[in-house]
Amino acid sequence: MGEQKKEAVGTPGGRRIADIILECRNLWKIYGKIVAVKDVSLEVKEGDIKLIFGPSGSGKSTLARCLAMLTTPTKGDVFLMGECLTKPGVDLNKARAKIGFVFQHIWLFHHLSALGNIELGLRRVLKLPKNEAREQAIQALKEVKMEEWANHFPAQLSGGQQQRVGIARALAMSPEIIILDEPTSALDPELTGEVIDTLRDLAKKGTTMLVISHEMPFAREVADEMIFLDEGMIVERGQPELFFTKPSSERARRFMARLIKLTRRE
Amino acid sequence: MGKQYQIIVDVYEKIFRGIPELVLILFIYFGVGLGLGFPPFKHAFTAATFALGLRSGAHQSQIFRGAIRGIGEEQMMAARSLGLSRLQAIFRVMVPQTFIIATPGLGSEYSLLVKDSSYAFIIGVPDIMFWTNRVIATPPLDPVFPYFAAAFLYILLTFPLATYLDMWGSRKKKQLGLQEGEG
Numbered sequence: 458m459g460e461q462k463k464e465a466v467g468t469p470g471g472r473r474i475a476d477i478i479l480e481c482r483n484l485w486k487i488y489g490k491i492v493a494v495k496d497v498s499l500e501v502k503e504g505d506i507k508l509i510f511g512p513s514g515s516g517k518s519t520l521a522r523c524l525a526m527l528t529t530p531t532k533g534d535v536f537l538m539g540e541c542l543t544k545p546g547v548d549l550n551k552a553r554a555k556i557g558f559v560f561q562h563i564w565l566f567h568h569l570s571a572l573g574n575i576e577l578g579l580r581r582v583l584k585l586p587k588n589e590a591r592e593q594a595i596q597a598l599k600e601v602k603m604e605e606w607a608n609h610f611p612a613q614l615s616g617g618q619q620q621r622v623g624i625a626r627a628l629a630m631s632p633e634i635i636i637l638d639e640p641t642s643a644l645d646p647e648l649t650g651e652v653i654d655t656l657r658d659l660a661k662k663g664t665t666m667l668v669i670s671h672e673m674p675f676a677r678e679v680a681d682e683m684i685f686l687d688e689g690m691i692v693e694r695g696q697p698e699l700f701f702t703k704p705s706s707e708r709a710r711r712f713m714a715r716l717i718k719l720t721r722r723e
Numbered sequence: 724m725g726k727q728y729q730i731i732v733d734v735y736e737k738i739f740r741g742i743p744e745l746v747l748i749l750f751i752y753f754g755v756g757l758g759l760g761f762p763p764f765k766h767a768f769t770a771a772t773f774a775l776g777l778r779s780g781a782h783q784s785q786i787f788r789g790a791i792r793g794i795g796e797e798q799m800m801a802a803r804s805l806g807l808s809r810l811q812a813i814f815r816v817m818v819p820q821t822f823i824i825a826t827p828g829l830g831s832e833y834s835l836l837v838k839d840s841s842y843a844f845i846i847g848v849p850d851i852m853f854w855t856n857r858v859i860a861t862p863p864l865d866p867v868f869p870y871f872a873a874a875f876l877y878i879l880l881t882f883p884l885a886t887y888l889d890m891w892g893s894r895k896k897k898q899l900g901l902q903e904g905e906g
């Protein structure tokens with residue numbers, strides 16, 4: 458039975474299924490007349506860093522939220538560690554706990570301290586005892602260099618500090634993968650650096666990540682694959698060098714040119 | 724919340740915020756209770772309680788709706804992303820914030836409720852106003868002191884708690900950067 462299941466979700470080419478952490482196949486998300494995500498298939502393997510980019514409104518956030526099952530796809534399937542999440546009867550709470558999510562506009566819980574934000578999931582979802590949850594939460598804060606701010610409320614922190622707590626909150630749950638939806642785009646330019654540094658640290662540790670970002674130097678440095686999304690579709694995908702030297706699609710070429718020009722000007 | 728409930732709540736709020744408390748008390752006691760003969764409302768205390776509750780409920784519903792709008796779907800999604808169930812998210816994330824945002828408003832609503840209760844003596848509920856009038860009437864007394872005493876009692880009932888709630892809520896809201904939603 459177990460063997461059969463493995464075969465059923467295995468990809469052609471004989472790669473071991475256990476390597477694939479998160480995957481979607483022919484995913485669609487339609488809002489009324491708007492097709493936000495159009496027939497997208499992708500997979501993230503263990504230790505992979507995938508970078509998704511594309512114009513505003515191209516469906517990046519929607520795709521990310523569908524992958525984390527924070528919104529239900531209209532069509533298509535999502536698999537986490539080989540388990541299909543898009544069929545009825547799946548314990549989605551359990552699945553979501555294994556997928557870390559960092560939001561563009563951060564969305565810390567306003568009424569809880571930095572520490573409280575992290576402890577909530579540890580205590581109520583992973584059901585850790587109080588002192589253990591505290592220990593793990595502090596450890597997570599250390600990883601993003603925020604342990605000195607443990608008892609501050611979100612409103613008392615800078616945007617960059619808040620986002621680092623947001624990352625720690627996702628990280629503390631020991632997820633299989635972390636999805637980050639434009640983690641720096643809501644921040645003032647001078648605050649993006651500290652968050653990018655945090656992400657670099659995660660990359661070095663081999664964290665499996667799917668990052669939506671337009672921080673091109675960072676992308677070039679850490680991404681295993683870049684995926685260019687436009688109008689809900691994957692227009693082009695490949696290694697970073699491909700995009701920085703000779704993107705084959707006209708749309709990707711134009712978008713890259715604009716991004717690089719913007720980065721230079723700053 | 725479903726659309727049809729939304730409409731029901733909306734109509735309820737509009738109606739009961741629009742009717743003066745005195746009219747509502749008289750209507751429920753004399754109209755529904757004695758006129759139409761609805762047994763519970765023949766009892767003055769029950770009728771007054773119900774009338775006060777209806778109006779206060781309309782205000783509170785409005786206060787809480789604004790508070791919930793201020794928190795928004797985002798906090799819910801953030802909570803769900805950690806694997807919290809819908810119920811856990813509501814009780815651990817939404818409710819605590821709703822109360823903080825609602826507290827200053829609830830403080831004034833509480834004062835209003837205590838003050839509005841002073842109409843109840845008109846249908847014979849033995850409250851502060853009832854006894855004040857009784858004291859003045861038998862034997863006839865200079866009304867200055869009894870009314871002054873009544874006013875003082877109302878202030879004692881409303882001022883400390885309302886002020887405390889207002890101050891606590893406002894401070895907490897500021898500290899946490901929380902705000903009501905528009906619309």
Ligand SMILES: Nc1ncnc2c1ncn2[C@@H]1O[C@H](COP(=O)(O)OP(=O)(O)O)[C@@H](O)[C@H]1O
Nearest residue numbers: 488491492493512513514515516517518519520
């Ligand atoms: N909850 C929603 N309801 C209706 N339309 C939505 C919703 N979320 C996103 N959309 C639409 O889907 C498209 C893709 O949006 P989004 O995924 O946010 O793009 P991006 O993150 O790339 O900027 C947009 O046209 C947007 O207006």
Ligand SMILES: [Mg+2]
Nearest residue numbers: 517518561639
């Ligand atoms: Mg987006």
